Amino acid sequence: MSYKLIVDSGCDLTTEMEKEMNISTIPFKIAVDDKEFIDDENFNMDLFLDTMKNSSNPIKTSCPSPFDYESEVEKASEDEIFILTISSKLSGSYNSANIAKNQILEKDPKKKVHVFDSKTASAGETCIALKINEFIKNGLGFDEIVEKTEKEIDKLKTFFILENLDNLIKNGRIKKTAGLIANVLNIRPIMIGENGEISLFEMNRGFKKSLSKLADALGNVVDDIEDRTLVISHVNGLEKAEEFEKKVRSLYNFKDIKIIHTKGLASGYADNGGIVIAF
Structure with missing residues (x-):
């Protein structure tokens, strides 16, 4: 079977890592006052940090929508899909991914899609993505990858x-x-x-x-x-x-x-x- 891993941009990965591990990243949108930044490959880090520093207001973030996840899954040619999100206690990204999963399975009940709540963010989400990739490379089956990844999430620090x-x-x-x-x-x-x-x-x-x-x-x-x-x-x-x-x-x-x-x-x-x- 061929696998596809989809993550949100709460997961810190380089472009090279995304290509090597066949990962698609769906971006958050981040607003500082009236300026919006899309957290993708064109993200201007210096401008973002400078804008944030000069603002007295908190940043506002918009997580990927169910449509964003559904569209990414539909583009994938792989047989089985894993989606990894930032902690559900920090964002609505996990909820969006689950809505998308249910919509996809309604259209195609034979499709295999699993959504992981990383229960973390940043480097933690990256650790889980690396583990999923390791399990895929080791030739594990879909259900075994799900089981082992959930255990990894529970023991992550x-x-x-x-x-x-x-x-x-x-x-x-x-x-x-x-x-x-x-x-x-x-x-x-x-x-x-x-x-x-x-x-x-x-x-x-x-x-x-x-x-x-x-x-x-x-x-x-x-x-x-x-x-x-x-x-x-x-x-x-x-x-x-x-x-x-x-x-x-x-x-x-x-x-x-x-x-x-x-x-x-x-x-x-x-x-x-x-x-x-x-x-």
Whole structure:
């Protein structure tokens, strides 16, 4: 059987990775004031970050519609389709994909389509996409890929550290007073994604200290690191990502480590200099 993987742009992938893994990415739309950005291959990252920085308003995002997903599935020549979305607790993308799936199966009940709720975003969604591709390459059947991928989603760990908390304040993710105090005191919290939602993992002063403490903590989070791929997504923070990778390699034996620049959606929340890691 031939497989097709469709993801939303909550998944950080390079153009080369999309081609290599036969992945189609359906973009979110992101509005900053009256300017709209489409999170596709033509996305202007520098203009987006600059526009966001100069606005006092939160960004507004529009997830892919059911029609977007249905159209992408109908274009696919492959026999069996997997769709992977950002956490259903963060966006309506998963709901849109399921509506599309039901419409497709009404037209063709023999079609095989499965929608995965990644329960994460950014580097975490990338980790799941890499796992699905690995299962496909290993020749697993459709139902086995579904079963194994759901297990991978349940055991995935996602963390992030932000250089700037302004966007979290503007978007109401943290209280304005608390965010301003954190900025003044140079507090850079380590956040963790759990069950599709975001919570505090640890508080530190300074980005470098938080990066170092996070690297030290990974060994206490899971006990099967050698079987996992670590994905490090960054927003114009390649030097930080490489520094983190260097320390992690000195401490652990991950199966693989990949460094990727975030797409527009993750950049809108992680902001300039932010780092998201998942494994």
